Amino acid sequence: MDLELSGRTVLITGASGGIGRAIAAAFAAEGARVALHARRQAAALADWVARQTWRDRALVVQADVRAPAELDAAVDEVLERWHRLDACIVNAGVWVAEPVALVRLPEERVRTVVETNLLGAIWSARAFLRALARTGPRPDGGGAALVFIGSTAGRFGERGHVEYAASKAALRGVVLTLKNEIVEIDPRGRVNLVEPGWTVTEMTQGVLGDEAVVKRAASTMPLRRFASAHDIAAATLVLVSEVTARHVSGEFLTVAGGMEGRILWVADEIDAAALRGASGAPPASGRAPDEERAADHGPGSSCA
Numbered sequence: 001m002d003l004e005l006s007g008r009t010v011l012i013t014g015a016s017g018g019i020g021r022a023i024a025a026a027f028a029a030e031g032a033r034v035a036l037h038a039r040r041q042a043a044a045l046a047d048w049v050a051r052q053t054w055r056d057r058a059l060v061v062q063a064d065v066r067a068p069a070e071l072d073a074a075v076d077e078v079l080e081r082w083h084r085l086d087a088c089i090v091n092a093g094v095w096v097a098e099p100v101a102l103v104r105l106p107e108e109r110v111r112t113v114v115e116t117n118l119l120g121a122i123w124s125a126r127a128f129l130r131a132l133a134r135t136g137p138r139p140d141g142g143g144a145a146l147v148f149i150g151s152t153a154g155r156f157g158e159r160g161h162v163e164y165a166a167s168k169a170a171l172r173g174v175v176l177t178l179k180n181e182i183v184e185i186d187p188r189g190r191v192n193l194v195e196p197g198w199t200v201t202e203m204t205q206g207v208l209g210d211e212a213v214v215k216r217a218a219s220t221m222p223l224r225r226f227a228s229a230h231d232i233a234a235a236t237l238v239l240v241s242e243v244t245a246r247h248v249s250g251e252f253l254t255v256a257g258g259m260e261g262r263i264l265w266v267a268d269e270i271d272a273a274a275l276r277g278a279s280g281a282p283p284a285s286g287r288a289p290d291e292e293r294a295a296d297h298g299p300g301s302s303c304a
């Protein structure tokens, strides 16, 4: 199927990461021009791009998503080269692997994660929408598309990662708001959210090396496997393409193998006799919150 993305210009934030690279390759394979954003790994990203057959349709830009002026400058570079931007995948993000209950969570970690995942997403979207406002809609009537990468943590929560879950859950409100704002700039513009669960990237390998974590994470997933970065990229293609999603806006697409939620207690942590006694008193967990298994995470990389 021709997704009619050839010649479209797409900005992908966090393109130096596992999911970002897969998104970049997927759009490039469809003939799109790809503006690839990175922060610390910009040089490595440029090296990777130089080895791709589509390198002449790619541009690497650098910005800290927590610095709106840097993002605006990066978007200016894209406009200088291609004169417009048709789509943006807001993908850059951070996830700190160690689960820490809120009562012990360092303030700095909360600020960094929220500033990167939520404020960074807002600044990225603003830079994109400002560019769209400057150029106007496509003359051929094709609508602009903005896709955010959230997480199942924003849908189910994530014990030990309140700052991450909050930053990703907030993207739902961002999407529901911006779908009503983008049409003031481009009447056919659309805004959607992809929510990955566990996704195998280089950064997830450490956590996924733990068999108990894997079993627990997969236990509410009918498909009993984790996503590849390509699975997430495919979802973004579908949402950006007007062939497949022309009338889809303000939607949340979970890509998590049918995940139902989180396993909170394993069998030996539930006292069936006490429950049948209906005392109403909650059984003691017998474990500290920080001992909760890492497998509750929907996400999986250092940035999940």
Ligand SMILES: NC(=O)c1ccc[n+]([C@@H]2O[C@H](COP(=O)([O-])OP(=O)(O)OC[C@H]3O[C@@H](n4cnc5c(N)ncnc54)[C@H](OP(=O)(O)O)[C@@H]3O)[C@@H](O)[C@H]2O)c1
Binding pocket: 013, 014, 015, 016, 017, 018, 019, 020, 037, 038, 039, 040, 041, 042, 063, 064, 065, 066, 091, 092, 093, 094, 095, 116, 120, 149, 150, 151, 152, 195, 196, 197, 198, 199, 200, 201, 203, 204, 298, 299, 300, 301, 302, 303, 304
């Ligand atoms: N992997 C999973 O299991 C999973 C699950 C659910 C959701 N997600 C979400 O998917 C997205 C991509 O994750 P991933 O697995 O590909 O992670 P990753 O490999 O760690 O990549 C993270 C990307 O975000 C960029 N980034 C981080 N902080 C930044 C900052 N302050 N300014 C600019 N860029 C910044 C990184 O750029 P540099 O390295 O160049 O600095 C990198 O390109 C994230 O939003 C993540 O929350 C992932």
